[in-house]
Amino acid sequence: MEKGISVAVAADIPQIVRLLNSAYRGEGSKTGWSTEADLLDGSIRTDEANVRSLMLKEHAVFLKYTESDGSLQGCVYLDNREGSLYLGMLSVNPQLQAKGIGKQLLAAAEQHARLQQCSSVFMQVINARTELMDWYIRHGYQRTGEVFPFNGDHRFGAPNRPLFFEILEKRLS
Numbered sequence: 001m002e003k004g005i006s007v008a009v010a011a012d013i014p015q016i017v018r019l020l021n022s023a024y025r026g027e028g029s030k031t032g033w034s035t036e037a038d039l040l041d042g043s044i045r046t047d048e049a050n051v052r053s054l055m056l057k058e059h060a061v062f063l064k065y066t067e068s069d070g071s072l073q074g075c076v077y078l079d080n081r082e083g084s085l086y087l088g089m090l091s092v093n094p095q096l097q098a099k100g101i102g103k104q105l106l107a108a109a110e111q112h113a114r115l116q117q118c119s120s121v122f123m124q125v126i127n128a129r130t131e132l133m134d135w136y137i138r139h140g141y142q143r144t145g146e147v148f149p150f151n152g153d154h155r156f157g158a159p160n161r162p163l164f165f166e167i168l169e170k171r172l173s
Contacts, residue, residue, distance in 0.1 A: 005108045008062035008075065013051050015072040016062060020045045023091040025157065039128055042157030046089075054079075059116075063108050065092075065101050074101040076109050084169075085113035087123045106139055113172055120172055124165040126150060133168065141168040 008016060024045040054077055055062055065074030073096055077089040087109050092101045113121050125133050127147070137143075143166060150163035 003066065003068040005063055005065050005104060008055070008064040008072075010052070010055065012062070012064055012072060013048050013055070016051050016064070016075050017046055017048050019072055019075055019093060020051070020089055020091050023094055039126060039159060039161065039163060041160055044157065061112070062089075063105060063112065065105055074105050076105045078109055078112055080113075080116045080118060083118055085109070085116060085118040085121045087121050102135075103139070110170070110172065118172065120169050122167055122169040124148075124167055127164050127166050128161070133166065136168050139170075141170045143167075144169050 021044055025043045051062075054060055057079060059080035061078050063076050063078065064072050066072050074092040075089065076087060076091070079086040079088070087106075090102060090105055090109075092105070110121055121141075122144075123136070123141070125136070133143075146167040147164050150159055150165055
């Protein structure tokens with residue numbers, strides 16, 4: 001199998017869920033730098049039903065990064081929302097973070113946006129995730145000044161402090 005980025009399919013859902021949960025929550029996520037484990041209680045970030053519903057949206061796709069052995073090591077959710085591409089759930093196996101996989105997925109997301117004729121890519125980031133915001137800013141994203149309350153699905157963990165979302169955006173040329 002060839003290493004690289006491709007569009008995920010329904011058969012990838014169990015691997016995507018395992019990756020998302022390991023990258024964002026639980027003790028294992030703390031080996032990486034992008035964990036939410038200290039912000040939200042619980043070890044579950046998502047489940048198969050949630051990922052399946054996102055994958056089935058008309059203008060949405062998950063891109064996946066696989067190693068040559070076929071193991072899924074990264075993913076990102078993309079949703080074309082009226083000419084602007086929403087980017088969410090950018091995740092890399094915590095043991096492989098800081099090795100360029102996230103940058104490759106981000107570049108592929110931006111290329112996908114261009115192919116979809118989107119004028120920008122935007123995302124919502126939890127305000128307390130300053131390292132993550134800084135990473136996106138280094139890659140050309142800007143704070144829009146738009147914020148809104150964190151009203152997360154408590155099935156996937158309740159915040160242990162006041163949180164809000166901040167919108168970051170990158171205009172594409």
